Amino acid sequence: MSLLSVSRPGWDGHGPPRPEPPGGGGAEPDPLPHGARLLAQDSQVHQLRLDAADYTLVAAVLVIALAALVVGYVLIREVLAAGEGSERMREIARAVQEGAAAYLNRQFRTLAVFAVVVFLLLFALPAESAEERIGRSVFFLFGAVFSAVIGYLGMWLSTRANLRVAAAANEPSGGRAKAMRIAFRTGGVVGMSTIGLGLFGTALVVLVYAGQAPRVLEGFGFGAALLAMFMRVGGGIFTKAADVGADLVGKVEQNIPEDDPRNAATIADNVGDNVGDCAGMAADLFESYAVTLVASLILGTAAFGTQGLLFPLIVPAIGVVTAVLGVYITRARAGEGALRSINRSFYLSAGASGLACAVAALVYLPGSYAGLSGVAPSVRELPGNPAVVALVAVLIGIALAVVILKLTGYFTATERKPVRDVGQSSTTGPATVVLTGFSVGFESAVYTALVIAAAVFGAFLLSGSISVALFAVALAGCGLLTTVGVIVAMDTFGPVADNAQGIAEMSGEFEGSGADVLTELDAVGNTTKAITKGIAIATAVLAATALFGSYRDAIGSALAGLGAEIAVGEFLVYAPNVLVGVAIGAAVVFLFAGLAINAVSRAAGAVVYEVRRQFSAKPGIMDGSERPEYGRVVDICTRDSLRELATPGLLAVLAPVAVGFGLGVGPLAGYLAGAIAVGALMAIFLANSGGAWDNAKKLVEDGHHGGKGSEAHEATVIGDTVGDPFKDTAGPAINPLLKVMNLVSVLVAPAVVTVTVGMEGSAPLRTVIAVLCVGAIAAAVIVSKRRSTAIAESTGNNELVG
Template identity: 40%
Template structure:
């Protein structure tokens, strides 16, 4: 198979992204880190973060080795698996972990430099924090596209001349998404437990009981809290969005290989089109990054506008560029497919704006939560939960409209429900997810900026830089809370579209597994008693063969299990945070009572003990919930078959999407309600209103930083596991 010359823009864009990430990193490193005290604090955080990540990667490596051996056994002994799967799985996990590592390394060096820059001005602090966040964004898209390009080149060489080459290549490439998803889930869950155990302990004992400021050096948990921001919100988030980015591109390519299989030339174009759009998105993201700047004394709305300018310009330009790309590639129905991309982009913008409205204290929902603090923590919690529930309406309606529009645009509004119409419509849904994530380079920069700004504020407080500097870092931190919530909304929105596209990819993988079984001598009999030939069957034939309809109890049971899995996963991770936080609270109380002179500033707390508690708790608690996400699809596939798995994925998608939006928005709103009170509203710091919002923020911490953001990985990981285990599911079919 000849690779077209236009393909080479993909590795070129990835190398460009990685090169610019290196440039931004070097620029950041040239900045002054500040006073000796600032350097000391940054060093504590950096060492703690790297020590945790090293320990986490040891645990994850062990899990990966075991899973890779299982896949190798399935491929080379049972012959129910593609022989490339073990290797693809390992590379997906490796690159995902690498993206998180580079992002976190940058963040731990950037926070003190951001605090130091804030001493001379708000714009300078914003620029350093944002450019450092851009390293994370560019590394993710650069490594993601590089991994995709390399696998496409390698597999094209080995499958050259095969009439099913592109179908086999794209479905094989999908399996490295499972490696990325597995790594991401461990990173998100482990990092989330780490950071929230420290955060809750620091807030409840330090701010509520001891009445000392946030990030006060007298608080033993404050270093662990700052470490947690990096391992959870940077390393975890980087791995998370790496798999979202790759998953959307690969699932769309896999659908394209099937939907346009009749015409070999058009099939190849449909496969590489999402990769080309993502590559052009990298160049436009770089342009957007350079547009972000602000002025001294900027309000929250002005700061939000500064970041929005960069992301919105990149989004508008990629929308225009998509029409040009698909026209020049002469994609069938290029206008309709372009509008599908536009649907995804528009959905991302709407979800982002809705998230900003419900979580920023510039708007009424969060202001009302802060106002509820006048009657105590109970009303703060009630109001926050209610706001989070209401906030799900706009994202759910938006993603529903985007699904319908992208489907209809791509198949020329063909409502016949023929196999060809459905396949092309599903291609539209997949490429809409690509559109939503095409400017991830800058979108993720706005997200990764948040924990850097948060750590900068902590460094400023612990280094006693003065009220003016702290006001600037507080403004940057509050902006980061909103951008982080917006980023989580973006991630879960893309997860919904990607997971839907993965459903179609699952059917295609079942088809390949059945063909492999037929070659091994197995036969399949349909419901009418006739022999079923998977090589000539279309998607509707497969739905009929496996009775994937709402009257099939296996489908309904699968849907219930999928919905339950989302709640079970959240319950387990929330419980893990609660147990770890209890240990942390007891340790902080012990130090306050046993180490004399801490609260007077005459003795140094034992920071290392708190870091150790968070590390040990995260390592112990992250394994079971993460493995559960892998085990459930396998068990459902073996016991309930393809119909049960389809129900599981639909139930997990719908419940997980709504629950994730609710948790992310509730948590973000509680956090910014606290920030609003700390800025002087309703009495300001140290008042009963402040303590009430701290309790609300403490409840919201695992909502927005542990359970909520992990759900979008859960949705896609269950899909990826189902795809990888399709051969085992087929082998269990009783004929």
């Protein structure tokens, strides 16, 4: 089978295409064969014109987006007004603040160069107009900057809130309720900023570009996804290198508690919580929000015309209002667990979103496809009710969020059987802990993947038209987006509670009820983080599936412009070249996860050596007469995490380009399918197995199976050490990886078609492009693998040998 089987009417494949015969007398010649019409007809983006009422609606959405930012500012003032505790606590917090800020500043300087290069490369990609090309590149920077702002804000506030949560927990009366409120409203700030900036950027593009907005939004989503992936990978390597190193030397070798100030890695561990879990995850959820909106607007324009362009803005605008409700009603009740309180607020917020979206769909959308404006004639003739289709799709997305919350909570909460089974296995050693955790992760991945698949298929069945069905899948993602404000609050709650407990333990000023409150909040935070990872994975699958429609549209538009068709066999899954693409896509996910985990292993090895060196060189550390050198460990984690960014970045960006130019657009579609399927399973497995190991350790530390210092405790610490890079580095980074690869494919698909169809004798050029991309990836992987995990103890400079 050829790289891309195409044909043009009246063209024999040699020389320039012959012109169409002049019209007259008979019907106008059909410029495209039937097969090409099937590919391009329903997927082409129409140049819509918005009227005054449409612009008023978009302006209202902009106002709601700005209102979310105002609410976030109000919450910031409330959080910062809380007490900061003792001078010792403030000193520890300042060290964490300085380390986190220094890391992110260095990371942003590194990524700024990469962003500028991508900004310039986007100009080289095909576009329907110069205005569209410029807008796509400019809003790529908007997406990247917004992602960076969200990440930095999450870090900045969490490093100040952790101190206040610890101080509140130590208050003699009402400390539990106050500490929980501060932690959750800190997350509320990040949540309001995420949905505010995401909705603001999207609505701004629609306001400025109207019918051209979907194509410009590709750049916005790509910028958000690319930067989020880098922040997730870099922050994940930093936090887990410090965490693993601190646990292996402190807990296992020296038998001292977690966050003991005598451990030189404790400050780096707390810094890592903020640059990985706060900054990285906030940026990840922002790009999920942005990319899902991008896919919805692109597909909505083709399926529902003007209403399809605007309705995806209405749904997340409703989510802003319900997110405010969810944040403000979250409070601890006497005799009620913190997780129960948080879940209740989530359910109420989700229910309110569902009701409001139902009203919006029935009021805004017409009762028949004939009532839609700016759509193709074939769409007007479809049977059914577009309002009902949109309503059910949105409700599917909201229900998906609720089900994943329950499912993930079951597999990772301390009171549930899976985590208790992992804890029980600790009585027979670390090997059984690791094996039981693996089984929990594998089993949970099956159920979660089936639930996500059921949601996608349910949305797909809502219409017999492929364009409308894909738009329904995107709307399911929009429905899930209505919960993102609360989801981000739940996620940030975790590292804030974890840091608060660390500050309390390092200060040595907590005992009794204050310490118990922070232990409870930390365990709840582990579960909420696992839940948000599950929902982030669901958004990745929904967005990536919807982006398949955008990919299809990009190919159809390019072919229509060239007057060519593509052979249907190019997209059949049983075609050998497509199966090759599926296999490569699946393999890239494995390679990406392996690189991330290996990077943590190398960096953690350097941390282990440095902490051991300090205990050996400074005997007074153990009795408190000498102070550990915290800054050296922070420097190691910063250096190693930033050094590892290039390889996964090149893999995500260049692999789709290599497949597209080397094998064609059909195998590239297979590549995306393989990556989505395997990536979803891999991410769920990594997140849930890691969460189960972490909470099994908490279970033992609470006194089960011998408690702290027992052999069972040592076994669960080893299990948690294995799970750390699973749940906080490789697993979460797969989410932005899937969307980066999808968006790169959407962006390069027209170029692949143009080179393949529009340029005769282009095989050498395609081969050169593919070989260069593969060569760059191979070189980056080889360089990465040459960094040995062994530590050159004789050098004394903490460098890795290799």
